[in-house]
């Protein structure tokens with residue numbers, strides 16, 4: 741009897757101990773997941789901020805300038821850019837995708853940033869005002885353009901004299917689906933740097949600098965409008 745009671749109490753002790761250990765493990769796991777998520781979120785924001793810091797340095801941004809982020813996606817780079825141009829500056833975030841436009845608009849409203857304007861882009865037209873921008877950048881967007889000649893003419897029209905354009909892109913990568921509707925000379929999902937330079941030079945811009953070691957195996961070509 742005593743032995744069985746002792747055994748029971750030992751089991752219940754073990755149960756309690758095991759339960760406490762399991763609870764501790766669960767808490768540790770939850771903590772770990774939260775920590776990883778937090779690090780990832782900060783890391784992603786940090787990566788965008790770091791790329792924008794490099795862009796700002798490369799393009800000579802200063803407080804008060806007007807910038808356009810063409811093909812802004814979820815706006816990560818737009819919101820990093822707006823922090824750098826300050827309250828006197830402005831960032832246009834353009835998109836062709838209707839859902840992304842709506843999401844960008846609600847993000848702008850949520851963040852209460854008065855100096856971000858969301859613009860609906862078209863295949864052949866940025867829909868940006870003429871002479872609106874000191875700096876325009878396209879991050880991983882150029883290889884998606886289906887009417888690059890017309891689109892480029894619009895970009896040039898929107899740059900102020902002396903304004904700069906940065907194209908961040910990458911040569912075609914294996915394993916990515918081809919982009920529908922783009923000219924056949926891209927060689928897959930991506931675009932050779934040489935073609936970017938040929939097309940934007942034909943549109944009237946001059947190459948100012950080429951950065952080969954852009955993050956994530958990308959390049960950055962900087963153009964200027966003389």
Ligand SMILES: C[S@@+](CC[C@H](N)C(=O)[O-])C[C@H]1O[C@@H](n2cnc3c(N)ncnc32)[C@H](O)[C@@H]1O
Pocket residue numbers: 810811812813814816817834835836837840861862863864878879880881884885886
């Ligand atoms: C790979 S994502 C890059 C998004 C963002 N720039 C980034 O770096 O996170 C390409 C984006 O370009 C947009 N896009 C494609 N063609 C466009 C066009 N003609 N005008 C504006 N945006 C376009 C797509 O809808 C998509 O959001």
